[in-house]
Amino acid sequence: MSGLSLQIPIGMDYAHLMQIGEKNLVKYQGQIQEKMSLGWVLIGGFIAFVLLLLARDDYHDRQEKKRRMELRAEIKWPVVIRKDGGSFQGRTENISASGALLCGPERLSMALNEIVTLTLKPPIRHPLEITAEVVRINIHCGEDPSPPRGAAVRFIILSEQDRQFVSFSVFDHLQGKDLFGQEKGRK
Known part of the structure; x- marks a missing residue:
């Protein structure tokens, strides 16, 4: 018979082992979700920061073009x-x-x-x-x-x-x- 063999420690039944495994699985799932959430928050923050910088540069470029569109003359006062x-x-x-x-x-x-x-x-x-x-x-x-x-x-x-x-x-x-x-x- 081939396949996965599970050795249950002496004095522990299969139901008890499953209960321990479920608790650990839930615990690790929670830690993984927290780390992933933090990662997504950091990535989202970085993306927002980059977009803000791009918008700021675009605004300053538009202001500079607008300012330079004004007529300028060599008048000495x-x-x-x-x-x-x-x-x-x-x-x-x-x-x-x-x-x-x-x-x-x-x-x-x-x-x-x-x-x-x-x-x-x-x-x-x-x-x-x-x-x-x-x-x-x-x-x-x-x-x-x-x-x-x-x-x-x-x-x-x-x-x-x-x-x-x-x-x-x-x-x-x-x-x-x-x-x-x-x-x-x-x-």
């Missing part, structure tokens, strides 16, 4: 830059409704992500008060071969009226008009 350590003079190298490249006679002492207050002084109207965040530093100003002394800022707080003025100024500049609506070079 005087600007006073104020921060906790004092204030200094500079000028805009270029500007859009969402930000500007600022340059000074010396390297602008601003840190990345620093919040500054700008007073832009266009020639035909009252100054614009703008709160901005420094998004890039040590930028070359125009064709100037001197060491980098510019900083790019993103406008954070700007009244809608001032934002429209900047937008119209950029548009007019790109159309070849001065701030009075006249063709450049004509009076």
